[in-house]
């Protein structure tokens with residue numbers, strides 16, 4: 001089964017995708033981290049044609065053979081990755097890699113365009129949503145810092161990610177929208193597991 005999880009910034013996609021993949025024994029593919037690694041490559045002056053990105057067990061990201069996973073959540077890469085992601089040449093390259101990974105077996109892939117562009121025929125599509133304020137509160141709890149700045153950053157990224165011409169953020173018509181406002185991660189995982197069960201039962205019919 002290919003499971004696509006899309007949604008706006010800080011909606012909890014990575015947390016859900018990781019725990020769902022673990023629960024099901026599937027490969028976890030964080031495409032947000034791939035765009036962050038592409039942004040890091042850009043900062044380091046790596047030419048797009050030379051970009052070597054690999055996703056390993058547990059969603060670890062190798063850039064030019066180096067494990068850069070622990071560097072990817074820095075706030076400067078929040079904005080830079082969203083800017084790099086507007087470039088169609090970057091998207092084309094990353095989508096190729098993402099499709100090749102999904103062709104290899106069961107995956108839980110999270111991002112912005114998984115259900116719409118990368119895997120339009122995924123067996124299950126979840127669009128994870130929560131209000132801007134709730135998402136900013138969660139980020140603030142995790143990372144600390146200035147709440148108003150975090151909220152503004154989330155708004156800026158959502159605006160850019162959803163208005164770009166190539167693969168804008170939006171729910172696929174056949175995605176299940178999960179409003180997670182007020183929910184904790186365990187409850188979100190339980191709801192997603194229920195959707196997986198329903199989908200499996202439907203596919204077995």
Ligand code: DC
Nearest residue numbers: 031032033035081082085111112113
């Ligand atoms: O999910 P994230 O915050 O780690 O993603 C970082 C940026 O990468 C996000 O602002 C937009 C971009 N992105 C994208 O355009 N398409 C994806 N499938 C995943 C992320």
